[in-house]
Amino acid sequence: MSTIELKKLTFGFGNQTQLLFDQTNLIIDTNWKLAVIGRNGRGKTTLLKLIMGAYPYQGSIIHQTAFNYFPQPIKNRTQLTYFVLTEQNDIESWRIEKELNLLQADPNILWRPFDSLSGGEQTKALLALLFSDDQHFPLIDEPTNHLDQRSRQQVAKYLKTKNQGFILVSHDRSFVDEVVDHVVAIEKQQLMLYQGNFSVYEEQKAIRDNYEIEQNKKLKSEISRLKQTAAEKAEWSRGRERDKYGKPNVKGSGAIFDTGAIGARAARTMKRSKTLVNHMEQRIETKEQLLKEIETTDSLIMNVKSSYHRRLLVVENLQLGYDNQALFQPISFQLEKGQRIALQGPNGSGKSSIIHYLLGTFSGQARGSVDLAQNIPISYVRQNYEDNHGTLPEFAQEHHLVYEELLNNLHKLGLERQVFENRIEDMSMGQRKRVELAKSLATPAELFIWDEPLNYLDVFNHEQLEQVIKLVKPTMLIIEHDETFLNNVATQVIKLHGE
Template identity: 70%
Template structure:
């Protein structure tokens, strides 16, 4: 058992002008299964890079174990998986086969070209390689991306049974809930460590936020009362000062006035007003210390333009395949106005292939019929969007977007305005996903086709999308592996059955 300690870690990117971490401190055990959470752009992957000494920072990191990062970089995907893994790390064949069996993956996968594996299969073989090494501390970045529901459960079971600790970053709440025993949250102003899983973190965070909001409301009322009292006393004091001098000038007329008493009372009142002012300043500084870590979520907008047609898409007896090998048994479904149809199935079952076919991008064999109105306006969120380049202005002009609506949604999704100046290819994966999503929301559309929209998005963004979809009720064809999300937004789930 050993410790990892961060002392006074300070770091910020030159392009952003603000610090991601300012004198941050952290101490945790290498046997902890630590879930690292926080909004996109808050610094999760940056923190993992700092631990690996990939970024120049101020402060000190004390550790006995070196760190190992997932997903591991791969130089040549066009060779057998076994040799791809050998280029990353040395291992015995029985070791990798043991881990694959624990992940419920057929070891024969080692003798297939790595580039032919599905995203979920690639995830599993790289995780298997990660846990062969017992002399490094694993840093696992977004393992649930591209994993289907079954795959997520298999990986969760695998991680739960591991004796060694790790840090895992994932936006899948159910997954994090299952596998972690501590949570490290990157808040707006600090690092917060919680003992327990994600549900424990959510409950404690909710209690803390509610307490701060109640304290804030109480202080607001107190400050308002003090302001009013201070103003009244100051006004009374000023008026008495004026009276004193006015009355004193009348002494020559024979009238008798105690101007000294009036002045003393006015001075005491002014002193009390000053005391109230100091109390008010103290209350205001208390108020400023609150609410620093409360997340404010603005509703998104969608340029949905309902079609005049009731039925937007009809698929009848569709079969897709490659080289005579079909991907799934014949499938039929419709997408009507106001319906959100979800496609479900294991990794590699053909969900994304159906989307590519509907968009005219499928290069395999097909049979069956597709009926849809001519000139149907479709907005598409892709799984892979690495070809998005340039400044945000260049991108929105190229895509014909309303630039202001595009930027507004990006900001509501949590992208800081300083990042607006960055080129898309220089952004984090979470920020680039937001660009792809904000593009879709800004496009005028009668039908939305979204392929795994939640990848890289934090839990706050997921809530925003859920609220938007349930409010607008657009026509949508959706592929997503987050079961909780699907249960909340999908009108109907179509499950693909693999061909026997």
């Protein structure tokens, strides 16, 4: 057994005002299958890079381990896949072929140009390379991107049966549940270790959060009582201050008491009162420092327009294809008000093509019929949104959005306020995805069409979307590979089968 030990790790990027990690400690057993989870921007990938020594930091990271990182950077994507994989790694082809077989991928992809492979095939090739080397400890960053549900299940089974430990970053809850036995959550600049999978983490975190919420309630109640008492004592002290000057008689002929004695006694009483107030203020400050910051997410707002249409879409024997080659067998379904239909199928089976056909942007051949309610407003989350550009005010104006509603959802989705000033084309892919999603949420619509909405989003965003969908019950057509999300929001699943 070997370990990776973090001692008083402190790190933040120079352009950020807040540290990502502050005096945090953690010991990782390299036999663990460990998932790192947390909000986007909290430092999951950065933690992997720090462990590899990619950034300078304060504190110490102690280990006797050599690391391999997924995904490996690709220098020349036009080369044969085998040469792409072995350009920086002297690994025999039979080792990679063995891992590809375990991943249920065709080993012949090694002899095709890397850029000709599908996203799923590229992922499997890079994973096969990662585990062909048993001399290095794997650090795996988002392996489920571009994988359909079947491929995710294949990769999950592959990782689950590995005797080797690893550290995994993934936002797919079902996937994490399948493959890990420990979870590290990045919370409040600290690393919190949980033994078990994602479901165990959620249960334990809920118990801890509920306990801390109850403790916060008690502390806030006590703080409120102390503040009230301190205010009363302060007012009483001010009353004694006035007593120093004595009281006039009824006829206004001057003081009838010994004002010197009264003043001295009032001064002593006032001094004791002020000491008591200061003591209470110190107690209040101590109590306030005990208040816990609970990791919470705010509820999103979805601009659903009421529809008088009972049935918004009817699809009968629809079949799409290119060059007289059908993508899938004919399908038929109806989408009624309040229903949420999910389209499922392997990568390349034609799911997005159906959406393009509905929106009038499909360039291939079509058979069958589609009846979409006329002139209904549609809100669309695109799988490819790289053409979004400009400042957020310009973007809101271009898409006829209420700017405040766009910013409100962006902030709730975890986009930092300082990013609001950036141009969209200068944002990270995760930030740009949030802009695309916030646009859809703010667009008044009777029908919401979402094509892989969860890419680049963290598990907290997944839960936010699930909550708002279950609350407002919009009419939706969804393409998504995340099984947990679909189980929680879809009212019907339509599976596409190859021709």
